[in-house]
Amino acid sequence: xxxxxxxxxxxxxxxxxxxxxxxxxxxxxxxxxxxxxxxxxxxxxxxxxxxxxxxxxxxxxxxxxxxxxxxxxxxxxxxxxxxxxxxxxxxxxxxxxxxxxxxxxxxxxxxxxxxxxxxxxxxxxxxxxxxxxxxxxxxxxxxxxxxxxxxxxxxxxxxxxxxxxxxxxxxxxxxxxxxxxxxxxxxxxxxxxxxxxxxxxxxxxxxxxxxxxxxxxxxxxxxxxxxxxxxxxxxxxxxxxxxxxxxxxxxxxxxxxxxxxxxxxxxxxxxxxxxxxxxxxxxxxxxxxxxxxxxxxxxxxxxxxxxxxxxxxxxxxxxxxxxxxxxxxxxx
Ligand code: ATP
Ligand code: MG
Ligand code: FE
Numbered sequence: 001x002x003x004x005x006x007x008x009x010x011x012x013x014x015x016x017x018x019x020x021x022x023x024x025x026x027x028x029x030x031x032x033x034x035x036x037x038x039x040x041x042x043x044x045x046x047x048x049x050x051x052x053x054x055x056x057x058x059x060x061x062x063x064x065x066x067x068x069x070x071x072x073x074x075x076x077x078x079x080x081x082x083x084x085x086x087x088x089x090x091x092x093x094x095x096x097x098x099x100x101x102x103x104x105x106x107x108x109x110x111x112x113x114x115x116x117x118x119x120x121x122x123x124x125x126x127x128x129x130x131x132x133x134x135x136x137x138x139x140x141x142x143x144x145x146x147x148x149x150x151x152x153x154x155x156x157x158x159x160x161x162x163x164x165x166x167x168x169x170x171x172x173x174x175x176x177x178x179x180x181x182x183x184x185x186x187x188x189x190x191x192x193x194x195x196x197x198x199x200x201x202x203x204x205x206x207x208x209x210x211x212x213x214x215x216x217x218x219x220x221x222x223x224x225x226x227x228x229x230x231x232x233x234x235x236x237x238x239x240x241x242x243x244x245x246x247x248x249x250x251x252x253x254x255x256x257x258x259x260x261x262x263x264x265x266x267x268x269x270x271x272x273x274x275x276x277x278x279x280x281x282x283x284x285x286x287x288x289x290x291x292x293x294x295x296x297x298x299x300x301x302x303x304x305x306x307x308x309x310x311x312x313x314x315x316x317x318x319x320x321x322x323x324x325x326x327x328x329x330x331x332x
Pocket of ligand 3: 109135300
């Protein structure tokens with residue numbers, strides 16, 4: 001099947017064309033408008049999606065060398081995400097499906113992050129574990145089949161991407177700060193500063209404690225030296241990053257031991273983090289895991305992963321009615 005997929009759950013407007021399971025392209029328009037606010041402003045995101053969506057979809061179609069009339073279905077992110085942002089994609093997809101008289105396919109954004117692993121040549125076998133780490137989620141997913149997944153551990157408060165972004169914000173770095181912390185961390189000493197862990201039951205996570213701990217740590221150090229952050233940005237970034245990565249890997253090791261599963265994948269925006277990638281490879285070698293890490297362009301929000309999920313839904317005949325509505329919260 002030939003499917004056009006649209007992603008608009010947060011601050012990336014993206015479109016992708018997939019033919020018979022092969023992602024042909026992945027056009028992404030990132031919204032710069034949020035940078036000066038230190039976080040995504042929902043109303044501005046919604047407006048930017050409206051401004052970008054036609055051009056992004058046109059480009060995906062054009063680069064695929066196909067026409068609208070070649071499409072067998074239109075897919076879109078139904079949720080989870082920002083309601084106003086999702087609405088733009090859902091409405092656009094509906095309009096197109098109605099005009100072309102082809103079926104609609106709704107996709108769960110978090111399922112799609114996991115299914116990004118089936119875009120490339122190196123694919124995990126079922127069942128596998130996927131640590132999905134993004135701006136809004138931190139979960140360990142037991143993946144039984146393409147469309148059969150179970151969350152076996154998750155954050156009880158903030159997402160790890162949020163912890164990266166908020167820590168960056170208190171250091172005075174622009175949004176999104178995760179990639180900047182990653183960049184500075186590469187020149188820093190990860191053992192320069194120590195942070196303490198909050199204990200959580202089972203396979204769950206908590207990242208709100210480290211956020212406050214980090215805030216007070218900087219406040220106290222700045223009282224002693226007003227230029228503390230500027231002078232030590234690399235060491236601070238490296239130490240914080242290592243702490244967050246250790247929290248993630250501790251749980252992932254437990255999940256692998258509990259389930260006996262050793263095909264281990266990571267997904268979501270934070271899976272772009274070089275510290276996480278390197279530590280995961282090191283742990284994987286020690287534990288005899290097969291490690292799966294998506295290409296950078298399929299880590300953060302993108303329509304390629306939505307297209308991949310839509311492909312499997314098409315094969316199963318899972319289509320949506322034209323009165324489908326977006327869901328801000330949507331279980332996997
Ligand atoms: P969700 O998928 O949960 O709805 P989202 O769509 O905002 O949330 P993504 O686009 O998948 O999430 O990921 C964005 C997050 O990834 C941001 O918090 C960003 O800081 C973080 N991120 C991206 N690259 C890196 C990196 N190299 N190191 C650390 N964090 C990163
Ligand atoms: Mg984003
Ligand atoms: Fe996402």
